[in-house]
Amino acid sequence: MYTHFKEINDLIKKSKNIILTTHVVPDGDAIGSVMAFAGYLKQKGKDPVIINHSITPDNLKFLDKKNTIRVFSKDQEKNEKLISEADVIFILDTNDFSRTKSLEHYLVNSPAKKVCIDHHMGLKPKMFDFVITNTVYPATCQILYEYIKDDDEKYLTKEVSSALYVGIMTDTGSFRHPRTGSDVFMVCADLINDGADPVKLYEEIYGNTTKENLLLMARFISGLEFYSGNRVVLGTVTQKDFKTFGLDIDHVEGFTSLIMNIKGIKLGIILVELKDNIKISFRSKGNIPANKLAAEFNGGGHKNAAGANVKGSSIPELKEQILKKTENYID
Ligand SMILES: [Mn+2]
Numbered sequence: 001m002y003t004h005f006k007e008i009n010d011l012i013k014k015s016k017n018i019i020l021t022t023h024v025v026p027d028g029d030a031i032g033s034v035m036a037f038a039g040y041l042k043q044k045g046k047d048p049v050i051i052n053h054s055i056t057p058d059n060l061k062f063l064d065k066k067n068t069i070r071v072f073s074k075d076q077e078k079n080e081k082l083i084s085e086a087d088v089i090f091i092l093d094t095n096d097f098s099r100t101k102s103l104e105h106y107l108v109n110s111p112a113k114k115v116c117i118d119h120h121m122g123l124k125p126k127m128f129d130f131v132i133t134n135t136v137y138p139a140t141c142q143i144l145y146e147y148i149k150d151d152d153e154k155y156l157t158k159e160v161s162s163a164l165y166v167g168i169m170t171d172t173g174s175f176r177h178p179r180t181g182s183d184v185f186m187v188c189a190d191l192i193n194d195g196a197d198p199v200k201l202y203e204e205i206y207g208n209t210t211k212e213n214l215l216l217m218a219r220f221i222s223g224l225e226f227y228s229g230n231r232v233v234l235g236t237v238t239q240k241d242f243k244t245f246g247l248d249i250d251h252v253e254g255f256t257s258l259i260m261n262i263k264g265i266k267l268g269i270i271l272v273e274l275k276d277n278i279k280i281s282f283r284s285k286g287n288i289p290a291n292k293l294a295a296e297f298n299g300g301g302h303k304n305a306a307g308a309n310v311k312g313s314s315i316p317e318l319k320e321q322i323l324k325k326t327e328n329y330i331d
Pocket of ligand 1 (some may be wrong): 030
């Protein structure tokens with residue numbers, strides 16, 4: 001953490017035009033952060049404007065009932081003007097301007113003071129005027145909770161608390177990922193006391209699977225293939241599958257965790273046929289380097305989660321190539 005809360009408070013006090021933004025393909029922590037902080041700023045008599053690159057995912061729209069989040073490409077001229085005339089811009093849940101995609105150029109070139117509040121690694125502090133970062137926390141919303149509470153607990157309204165709770169619940173994978181310490185539960189207990197409803201919020205976020213999505217999943221599961229003594233699992237989703245159910249790549253998001261939850265699995269591979277290429281996702285456990293495997297197909301990523309996009313190949317062809325390479329990584 002570099003900047004003291006008080007410095008940001010002073011900055012807010014003397015600012016009129018305040019912009020908030022977050023990263024592309026926003027998750028619960030991203031939308032939770034901008035909505036919670038905007039809700040806090042409004043109580044302080046400010047009129048913040050949220051501008052994002054992406055539209056808000058359906059299951060997070062309930063956090064923005066009044067549909068206040070502006071999408072940069074819609075009425076872009078006005079959004080450019082808002083950014084160039086801002087006194088302060090808050091970049092939440094990312095520390096990298098390039099993650100704001102279409103906004104990047106305008107944010108970087110705005111004369112506004114730039115404040116980063118985030119929990120990711122790889123911060124380049126010189127890009128910002130003020131930074132609050134804590135990479136030990138599982139969610140940006142936990143930092144914002146601390147910030148708002150430090151100012152005055154009265155600002156933790158039901159609305160603000162609910163947005164913060166959603167950020168923490170989603171970024172911890174419902175309280176099971178690493179960095180889910182006892183502190184996280186203390187924070188959430190407080191948020192629940194302030195009005196966040198854990199049952200309702202879980203339902204809003206996760207209780208929205210459709211029949212079509214479930215049928216796609218069923219087809220995916222029934223097609224799973226197992227290799228290397230059930231330590232490797234491979235699944236595919238084709239264009240035909242998408243067409244059958246009227247779905248797209250957005251609807252395969254949970255499939256990786258589904259296969260990696262199989263007991264004894266060391267390596268999971270998913271091939272998704274897109275319009276003009278095939279997307280490969282590799283997930284591994286322990287020391288199996290998913291990124292090295294992905295690199296064999298000109299992809300990359302982290303040790304346990306990586307991917308690649310391959311053009312000009314078919315699923316059966318690619319499957320064979322992958323399984324051959326896999327042998328070098330599974331003892
Ligand atoms: Mn986050």
